[in-house]
Amino acid sequence: MGDLVLTTYDWVPPPPRGFVRDIRVRWALEEAKLPYRVESVSFKERGPEHLAHQPFGQVPWLTDGDISIFESGAILLHLGERSEALMPRDPKGRAEVIEWLFAALNSVEMASLPWSLFKFSGQSEKRFDDFLKLRLDRLEPVVAKREWLAGSFSVSDILMADVLRLVDRFEGLAAHPATRDYLKRATARPAFVKAHADQIAHFAAADST
Amino acid sequence: MGDLVLTTYDWVPPPPRGFVRDIRVRWALEEAKLPYRVESVSFKERGPEHLAHQPFGQVPWLTDGDISIFESGAILLHLGERSEALMPRDPKGRAEVIEWLFAALNSVEMASLPWSLFKFSGQSEKRFDDFLKLRLDRLEPVVAKREWLAGSFSVSDILMADVLRLVDRFEGLAAHPATRDYLKRATARPAFVKAHADQIAHFAAADST
Known part of the structure; x- marks a missing residue:
């Protein structure tokens, strides 16, 4: 190191x-x-x-x-x-952080980035609205029930929150209040x-x- | 285990x-x-x-x-x-596998999945054609110079190859022969x-x- x-x-x-x-x-x-x-x-x-x-x-x-x-x-x-x-040491806690870290990038951002690209250009493309909604609808109950994705705060929250910031920028979390609250909790951290x-x-x- | x-x-x-x-x-x-x-x-x-x-x-x-x-x-x-x-044990080799594993998902698939979604529906959307081309143009010289992404064959090749399969299915690798050869090498494995x-x-x- x-x-x-x-x-x-x-x-x-x-x-x-x-x-x-x-x-x-x-x-x-x-x-x-x-x-x-x-x-x-x-x-x-x-x-x-x-x-x-x-x-x-x-x-x-x-x-x-x-x-x-x-x-x-x-x-x-x-x-x-x-x-x-940033990540616990026990195998189970570690696996949980890692799966959510990939989920932020490969399940949520995979849907949110195309959506954002259309929003940047002021256009709308229904298929990407739907793709994003599908993911947010599943994320919503998860973050409604827990403070952070995997036990305590971890690298998975950093990635998920940063992915969501670009959605929130275009008002994309309006129908997902628990997800918006989760994002607020994350970005309020010093x-x-x-x-x-x-x-x-x-x-x-x-x-x- | x-x-x-x-x-x-x-x-x-x-x-x-x-x-x-x-x-x-x-x-x-x-x-x-x-x-x-x-x-x-x-x-x-x-x-x-x-x-x-x-x-x-x-x-x-x-x-x-x-x-x-x-x-x-x-x-x-x-x-x-x-x-x-699937992954070497030394820190440098390990880091190399992990960065390419994320690259497959978050740099290449992030561009290729929206592209594939349009291809599935028979449409074309120039912004996603360009986004994918940008990534493939960068990947091409890498896989032209080496057999596998990170030293020997690893989990990063499994993910990258599987991401590329869906591009190849829609003839998306025609202008990137080294990338197509890399995909052939990977999918020829027993x-x-x-x-x-x-x-x-x-x-x-x-x-x-």
Whole structure:
């Protein structure tokens, strides 16, 4: 285990600020109180060095000593292994966190991202409205009955909440009050508040250069 | 660690046969030569017992003794922990497998699933054509240079290949020959061939009852 370095873009246009995926990693690091520093890579020119760390030319990636990891899900799982504040150690609790972490990305975001893409462009596409509703209808009773997805707060909540933020941005949680409350609980955590402010400040700093 | 039981639907309509996600788990189990049995749950009526194991009413789920896991990604990761044939033990190799496992689901399938949904209905939607192309253009040089995504064959290849199968089904890999070759290498493995035949037989058996 070595120094933790989170790499994100040096700049992004205003609309995605606060939503760039480095926020997931910042949030987890703040929850775990792990020391880290943030480095930047060019948004406008994505060269071979960038692709060597993130083959799809996206951000973020994390280096932990000589290990470099891309994909926010993989990074959060890695941090979960480093901190009990992010993932419990017993096999059953661990399995529960991991299944919900994948559910956030592969069941909910798989439905919410296409939906958001249409919302960004002001259009509507019924099939993606329906796909998202199907998932939210199932998530609603789960988060109505429990504070966090898997026992105590974990990396699965960080991913699920961040996925839901983009739905809430377009008023997509209006018919799912328990899910909206769950999102509010998550984003009220001091670690999220700091992570979010840090991301906004990071991209704002680039405006003035 | 206990007996491994994979649960899938008792029946599905013909079009998705061979593509139901239990194939990912069957494939991994065959690769690892782990003994398992398959149980069925009703496709037509998804009751509380089903939702207790898989809150989104989907399949598959796996039980390993008293641990029950849903989400194909989480299940494959769990099996990876049980077998070195699916995931290496050294931290660097392990991190590499895990990042590619998430990449299959959250970078590639996130783009390919909306694309497939449009193809299923015979329509075309340029934004999803572009989204998928972006990902495949990045994946192509990676799989042109290496046999498998992360060192030797691993759970990340099972997920990536299964994600790509649904793209290939609609001729979506025509402009990405290295990716198509990678998919051919993966699906030529005896473990995939057996897993696929087993799934087809499982659903065909239900037709005659």
